[in-house]
Amino acid sequence: MITESNVLNPHQWVSQYADYLYLYAMMRINNEDTAKDLVQETFLAALEKVDKFEGKSTERTWLTAILKNKIIDVYRKRASGLTVNSAYEAEQETDDFFDEDTGHWKAKYAPQPIATIDGQDVLLKKEFNGILQMCLAKLPHLWRSVFTMKHLDDAAAAVICSELRVTQANFWVIIHRAKVSLRACLQKNWN
Structure with a gap:
């Protein structure tokens, strides 16, 4: 009504x-x-x-x-429009983070603590959001779409898979690789 x-x-x-x-x-x-x-x-x-x-x-x-x-x-x-080459290149970049034999992080790429932002510091939030947007822009389109729908829109995995036509297994691989890539980019550009 x-x-x-x-x-x-x-x-x-x-x-x-x-x-x-x-x-x-x-x-x-x-x-x-x-x-x-x-x-x-x-x-x-x-x-x-x-x-x-x-x-x-x-x-x-x-x-x-x-x-x-x-x-x-x-x-x-x-x-x-995601080409095989861009997906392959992005996969290769994330594979570089881990030791091939053990599957553990390479010391050079191991996650470091990321500086937190005080709730009151508007300029720091704005700077961080700018860096986050730059890092998101570096992801392949499909990864960025999946990550954004999952973490900005809080969409359920089933909805994302249906909307973007990806399998559940592929969805979780994409989320993992996107997080690894974003973390590396943020560590490099934020700290």
Whole structure:
């Protein structure tokens, strides 16, 4: 049932939600032009579906759900374009971290403690987020998509596998390799 508090007001969408939706898309896509395009596409799709809004959520939640679907479409497109070479090269990079005989970390690459960020230091948070985005951008598209959906969107593994068309086993391998690569990048650039 639509109530006064959840009536759509398309004339206010840009002023009320554009910045929020843009930042949401940027955290997941890490490309300004694509993020801007996704926000515009979200508004257009919402206008086309305005009669389907049931009022079960707020306007912002509804627009965010539309944007999430647009982002997943980008992930799918990018993941389907993953070349064998880029996956192989990324796998080789993560394999370099471990001793072939024992499977343990090589001393040079062993995880080091990462400096924590005090909850009040806004500049440090901003700097860290910039480095994290740079490290995420270095991952192969499929890895970045899986990692982002899992750790930023809190999507379930089954949903990610279905949306990106990967097997459960492949999902866990990708998550592991993405974490290893991100940790190495953060250790190199943050500490």
